[in-house]
Each structure stands twice: as structure tokens, then as C-alpha cells.
Amino acid sequence: MKTQLILATTIATLATTTSVFAHATFANQPAEVGSYVAATLQVPHGCDGKATNEVQIKLPEGVISAKPMPKAGWEVEVITGDYQNSYDNHGKAVKSGPVEIRFKNGDLPDNFYDTFTVYGKIAAGDPATGLAFPTVQLCGTDGKVAWDQIAAPGQDPHDLDGPAPVLQLVAAERDAHGGHGAHGAHGGHAAPAEQAAADGHGAHGAHGDHAGHGDHMAAADPGGFETVTAGDLELTAGFTKAMLPGQPVGGGFITISNKGSEDDTLVSATSAQAGEVQLHEMAMEGDVMKMRQLNDGIAIPAGQTVELKPGGLHLMFFKVAEAFKEGATVNVTLTFDRAGAVDVVLPVGPARGN
Numbered sequence: 271m272k273t274q275l276i277l278a279t280t281i282a283t284l285a286t287t288t289s290v291f292a293h294a295t296f297a298n299q300p301a302e303v304g305s306y307v308a309a310t311l312q313v314p315h316g317c318d319g320k321a322t323n324e325v326q327i328k329l330p331e332g333v334i335s336a337k338p339m340p341k342a343g344w345e346v347e348v349i350t351g352d353y354q355n356s357y358d359n360h361g362k363a364v365k366s367g368p369v370e371i372r373f374k375n376g377d378l379p380d381n382f383y384d385t386f387t388v389y390g391k392i393a394a395g396d397p398a399t400g401l402a403f404p405t406v407q408l409c410g411t412d413g414k415v416a417w418d419q420i421a422a423p424g425q426d427p428h429d430l431d432g433p434a435p436v437l438q439l440v441a442a443e444r445d446a447h448g449g450h451g452a453h454g455a456h457g458g459h460a461a462p463a464e465q466a467a468a469d470g471h472g473a474h475g476a477h478g479d480h481a482g483h484g485d486h487m488a489a490a491d492p493g494g495f496e497t498v499t500a501g502d503l504e505l506t507a508g509f510t511k512a513m514l515p516g517q518p519v520g521g522g523f524i525t526i527s528n529k530g531s532e533d534d535t536l537v538s539a540t541s542a543q544a545g546e547v548q549l550h551e552m553a554m555e556g557d558v559m560k561m562r563q564l565n566d567g568i569a570i571p572a573g574q575t576v577e578l579k580p581g582g583l584h585l586m587f588f589k590v591a592e593a594f595k596e597g598a599t600v601n602v603t604l605t606f607d608r609a610g611a612v613d614v615v616l617p618v619g620p621a622r623g624n
């Protein structure tokens with residue numbers, strides 16, 4: 271009995287010690303200054319045994335046009351504000367945008383590991399120090415782990431109790447060719463890095479966005495959707511958009527008219543081309559963009575038309591094995607309370623405006 275107690279204590283101590291060293295860190299390193307990166311934060315544990323329900327990631331100065339990668343089971347909030355400096359993004363001055371990303375109301379048990387991804391442009395940053403993203407994990411109402419300490423010049427981040435995850439940086443290629451461009455992109459002087467980015471990646475067209483106010487769902491209807499009639503419902507203007515490599519999630523949009531005299535509800539959606547399809551709502555509350563799953567479905571009242579469109583109600587595709595390509599189509603089955611299962615074919619529009 272006594273031995274067991276001692277053993278239990280030893281394990282508890284071991285667990286505590288381990289958790290002190292298992293910091294929240296970025297998986298993909300380093301990032302090139304001037305480039306767009308998907309920075310993936312690894313969260314190795316909860317708060318002293320409690321499950322993590324919220325992860326708040328502050329974006330450092332120099333990271334612009336950031337967007338969270340939607341995560342099944344988690345609501346997403348994007349908080350916008352002013353940047354300290356102005357950044358040139360394809361000839362347009364960017365002075366404000368997302369400054370913090372919050373993944374909320376999820377459930378990550380203490381003994382599990384998960385990742386949270388933020389996509390954005392590293393407009394400026396010093397490769398000598400990297401960029402620190404102060405992060406807070408919340409567990410229930412009283413549990414909290416803060417990874418918000420930033421090493422002072424010359425200080426070893428390992429000496430900190432709760433070091434903020436640091437994204438390592440390398441100088442933009444053009445700077446590197448110049449011999450010693452390590453500090454070329456420092457502070458508000460983002461011009462060289464910006465230029466390099468334009469030269470290096472301008473052809474993609476996948477980042478012609480200015481994610482100021484929750485436009486991460488902005489997309490244009492490419493047309494070509496074939497109207498579907500099912501009972502009292504008429505479905506028009508359906509589409510989705512091409513996905514960026516490594517980002518296996520995306521939105522789907524469609525207009526549903528209920529021409530009957532009875533209310534209906536869109537209760538679920540499935541697709542063979544996605545591991546999971548959720549019904550989502552996106553809404554702005556002041557400077558905060560919120561995206562959440564609608565567990566009770568989407569009401570389609572009698573005699574009314576409901577639009578699933580960018581920035582509002584939408585379908586959300588998760589676990590997409592093969593990225594949607596522009597010009598292709600995505601088969602989706604929408605299930606309604608009254609009208610039953612309805613098959614639609616969504617044309618895939620361009621990624622631009624993602």
C-alpha cells in the first residue's frame with residue numbers, strides 16, 4: 271500500500287516535470303520573411319490534467335492578412351486591430367487586420383496532442399530572433415497555461431517558464447543573395463521582403479487577398495450550378511472554391527428557396543470528397559469575426575429564401591483528401607427535415623479571394 275502511494279507520487283511528479291518541458295511550439299520551421307506561411311502550433315498537453323477548451327494566439331507585429339485554418343469541433347474567432355506599421359501588400363498599404371486568433375469551445379484532453387494552424391504573410395521579421403506568438407491555453411473556467419513570455423535580447427528562451435512559441439525566420443531569398451540581408455526586413459521596412467515575395471510567388475494568385483475584416487470566406491460564384499428542385503425546395507447558385515495546398519478545408523455555398531407552406535430545416539450535409547461536412551455560420555461582432563458550427567441545422571422557413579454565402583451561413587468541408595481544384599465539381603448530399611436527401615453538384619471556383 272505504501273509502495274503504491276510512493277509510486278503514484280513519483281508518477282505525478284514525473285508528469286508535472288514533463289509538462290513543464292513540453293512547450294507549445296511551431297511544427298513547421300523556419301519561414302521565409304516576405305512569404306505566406308501556414309504556421310502550425312503544437313499544443314502538447316492541457317492545464318495540469320484538465321482538457322484544453324480554448325487556444326488564443328496573438329499575432330506579432332509583422333504578420334499580416336492572417337487567417338485561421340478552420341478546425342472541426344472548434345469555433346474560430348478572428349480579432350482585428352491596427353498594426354504598428356504599415357505594410358505594402360501588392361501595392362496596397364495594409365495598416366490593420368487580424369491581430370489575434372482564438373480557437374474556442376473545443377475539447378482537447380490533457381493526454382492528447384493537437385495542432386492549430388494560422389496562415390498569414392510574414393511581412394517583416396528579424397531572423398536573429400524569429401517572431402514570438404504569445405499564446406494562452408484555457409481549460410474550463412479556472413485552468414490556464416500561458417505561453418506568453420518573450421526572451422529579452424541575449425536571453426535563452428529555455429530559461430523562461432512559459433516561453434511564447436517562436437516562429438524561426440530566414441531572410442528573403444533576394445536578401446540572402448545580397449550577402450547579409452538578415453536585418454533587411456526589420457521593423458516597418460518591409461519593402462525588400464515584399465518585393466522578393468512578389469517575385470517569388472506572384473504567379474500563384476492564391477494570395478491576392480487582403481484579409482481585413484473576415485473576408486477569409488470571400489469568394490465569387492463561378493456559375494454553372496444546375497438548379498435542383500426537391501419537393502417544395504429549389505436550390506440555386508451553388509459553388510465552392512479551390513483549396514490551397516496543405517489546407518484541406520473549405521466553404522460551400524448555395525441558395526435554398528422554400529416555395530411551400532411548411533417550414534423545413536437543412537439538418538446535415540455529406541460528401542464523398544470530404545471526411546466531414548459541417549453547417550456553419552460566420553458573423554462579425556464589432557472587430558471580431560466568429561465562426562461556429564450550427565448543431566441544430568439551418569432553418570428554411572416556408573415561403574422564404576436562405577442564402578448560404580461567403581461571410582454568412584455556409585457548408586464547411588473538413589478532412590478533404592484531394593484538394594478541390596478550380597473547374598472541378600464536388601458532389602454533396604444535403605439532408606432536409608422534410609424534403610429528405612438532395613444531391614447537388616457544386617462547381618469549384620478560383621481560390622483567389624480565399
Ligand SMILES: [Cu+2]
Nearest residue numbers: 340550561586
Ligand atoms: Cu466555416
